[in-house]
Amino acid sequence: MKYNKIEINGTKINWLNIKWLRFMKEDPDNILFKYNFEEDFRKMKVTGSGKRGRPIEKTKELPRKYTGKQPISQAKKKDLLNLCKTKIISSEYHDFYKNLSSSNNVADNLPEPDVEEDDTDSETD
Known part of the structure; x- marks a missing residue:
């Protein structure tokens, strides 16, 4: 610049x-x-x-990977709706979560944890 x-x-x-x-x-x-x-x-x-550095290029428009909304798993939608029912999620957002598309074919992908996790809950010790 x-x-x-x-x-x-x-x-x-x-x-x-x-x-x-x-x-x-x-x-x-x-x-x-x-x-x-x-x-x-x-x-x-x-x-x-x-004069110095890389030549400046105009930003290129990236192609869209998806053409529509991506569904979430049925289990995830059920959990989100449960959070709505228990009022953890504010009522103003309930319609958004109710209208999310879901599918049984979508797998829940959780990231790998940074540390080893054990089966016991730390609060119950």
Whole structure:
């Protein structure tokens, strides 16, 4: 990245006074910034130096791996709905969990633990 000293409108940028930086996915060539929280965002252009390092490429659009929602296992959905019923999950989220798609063909995949686990519960000792 090239060190920017001037905003898009030609005003000098005071880097030490910037309070807020915003990077927008839709506008990767610019950085928005504010000197205080009450003002509107200002804009600076971001350019590559072209002299050192890797050449800058535009971000490539990655292909979607899935075209629709992925189902969860029946057991997981049952557990989530039980958490809703016991009010551990707030009622405002119940519709989301009730509408999750589930399937008997989906296997629950738990990550491997970092340490050895034994069959006894530590609280019952």
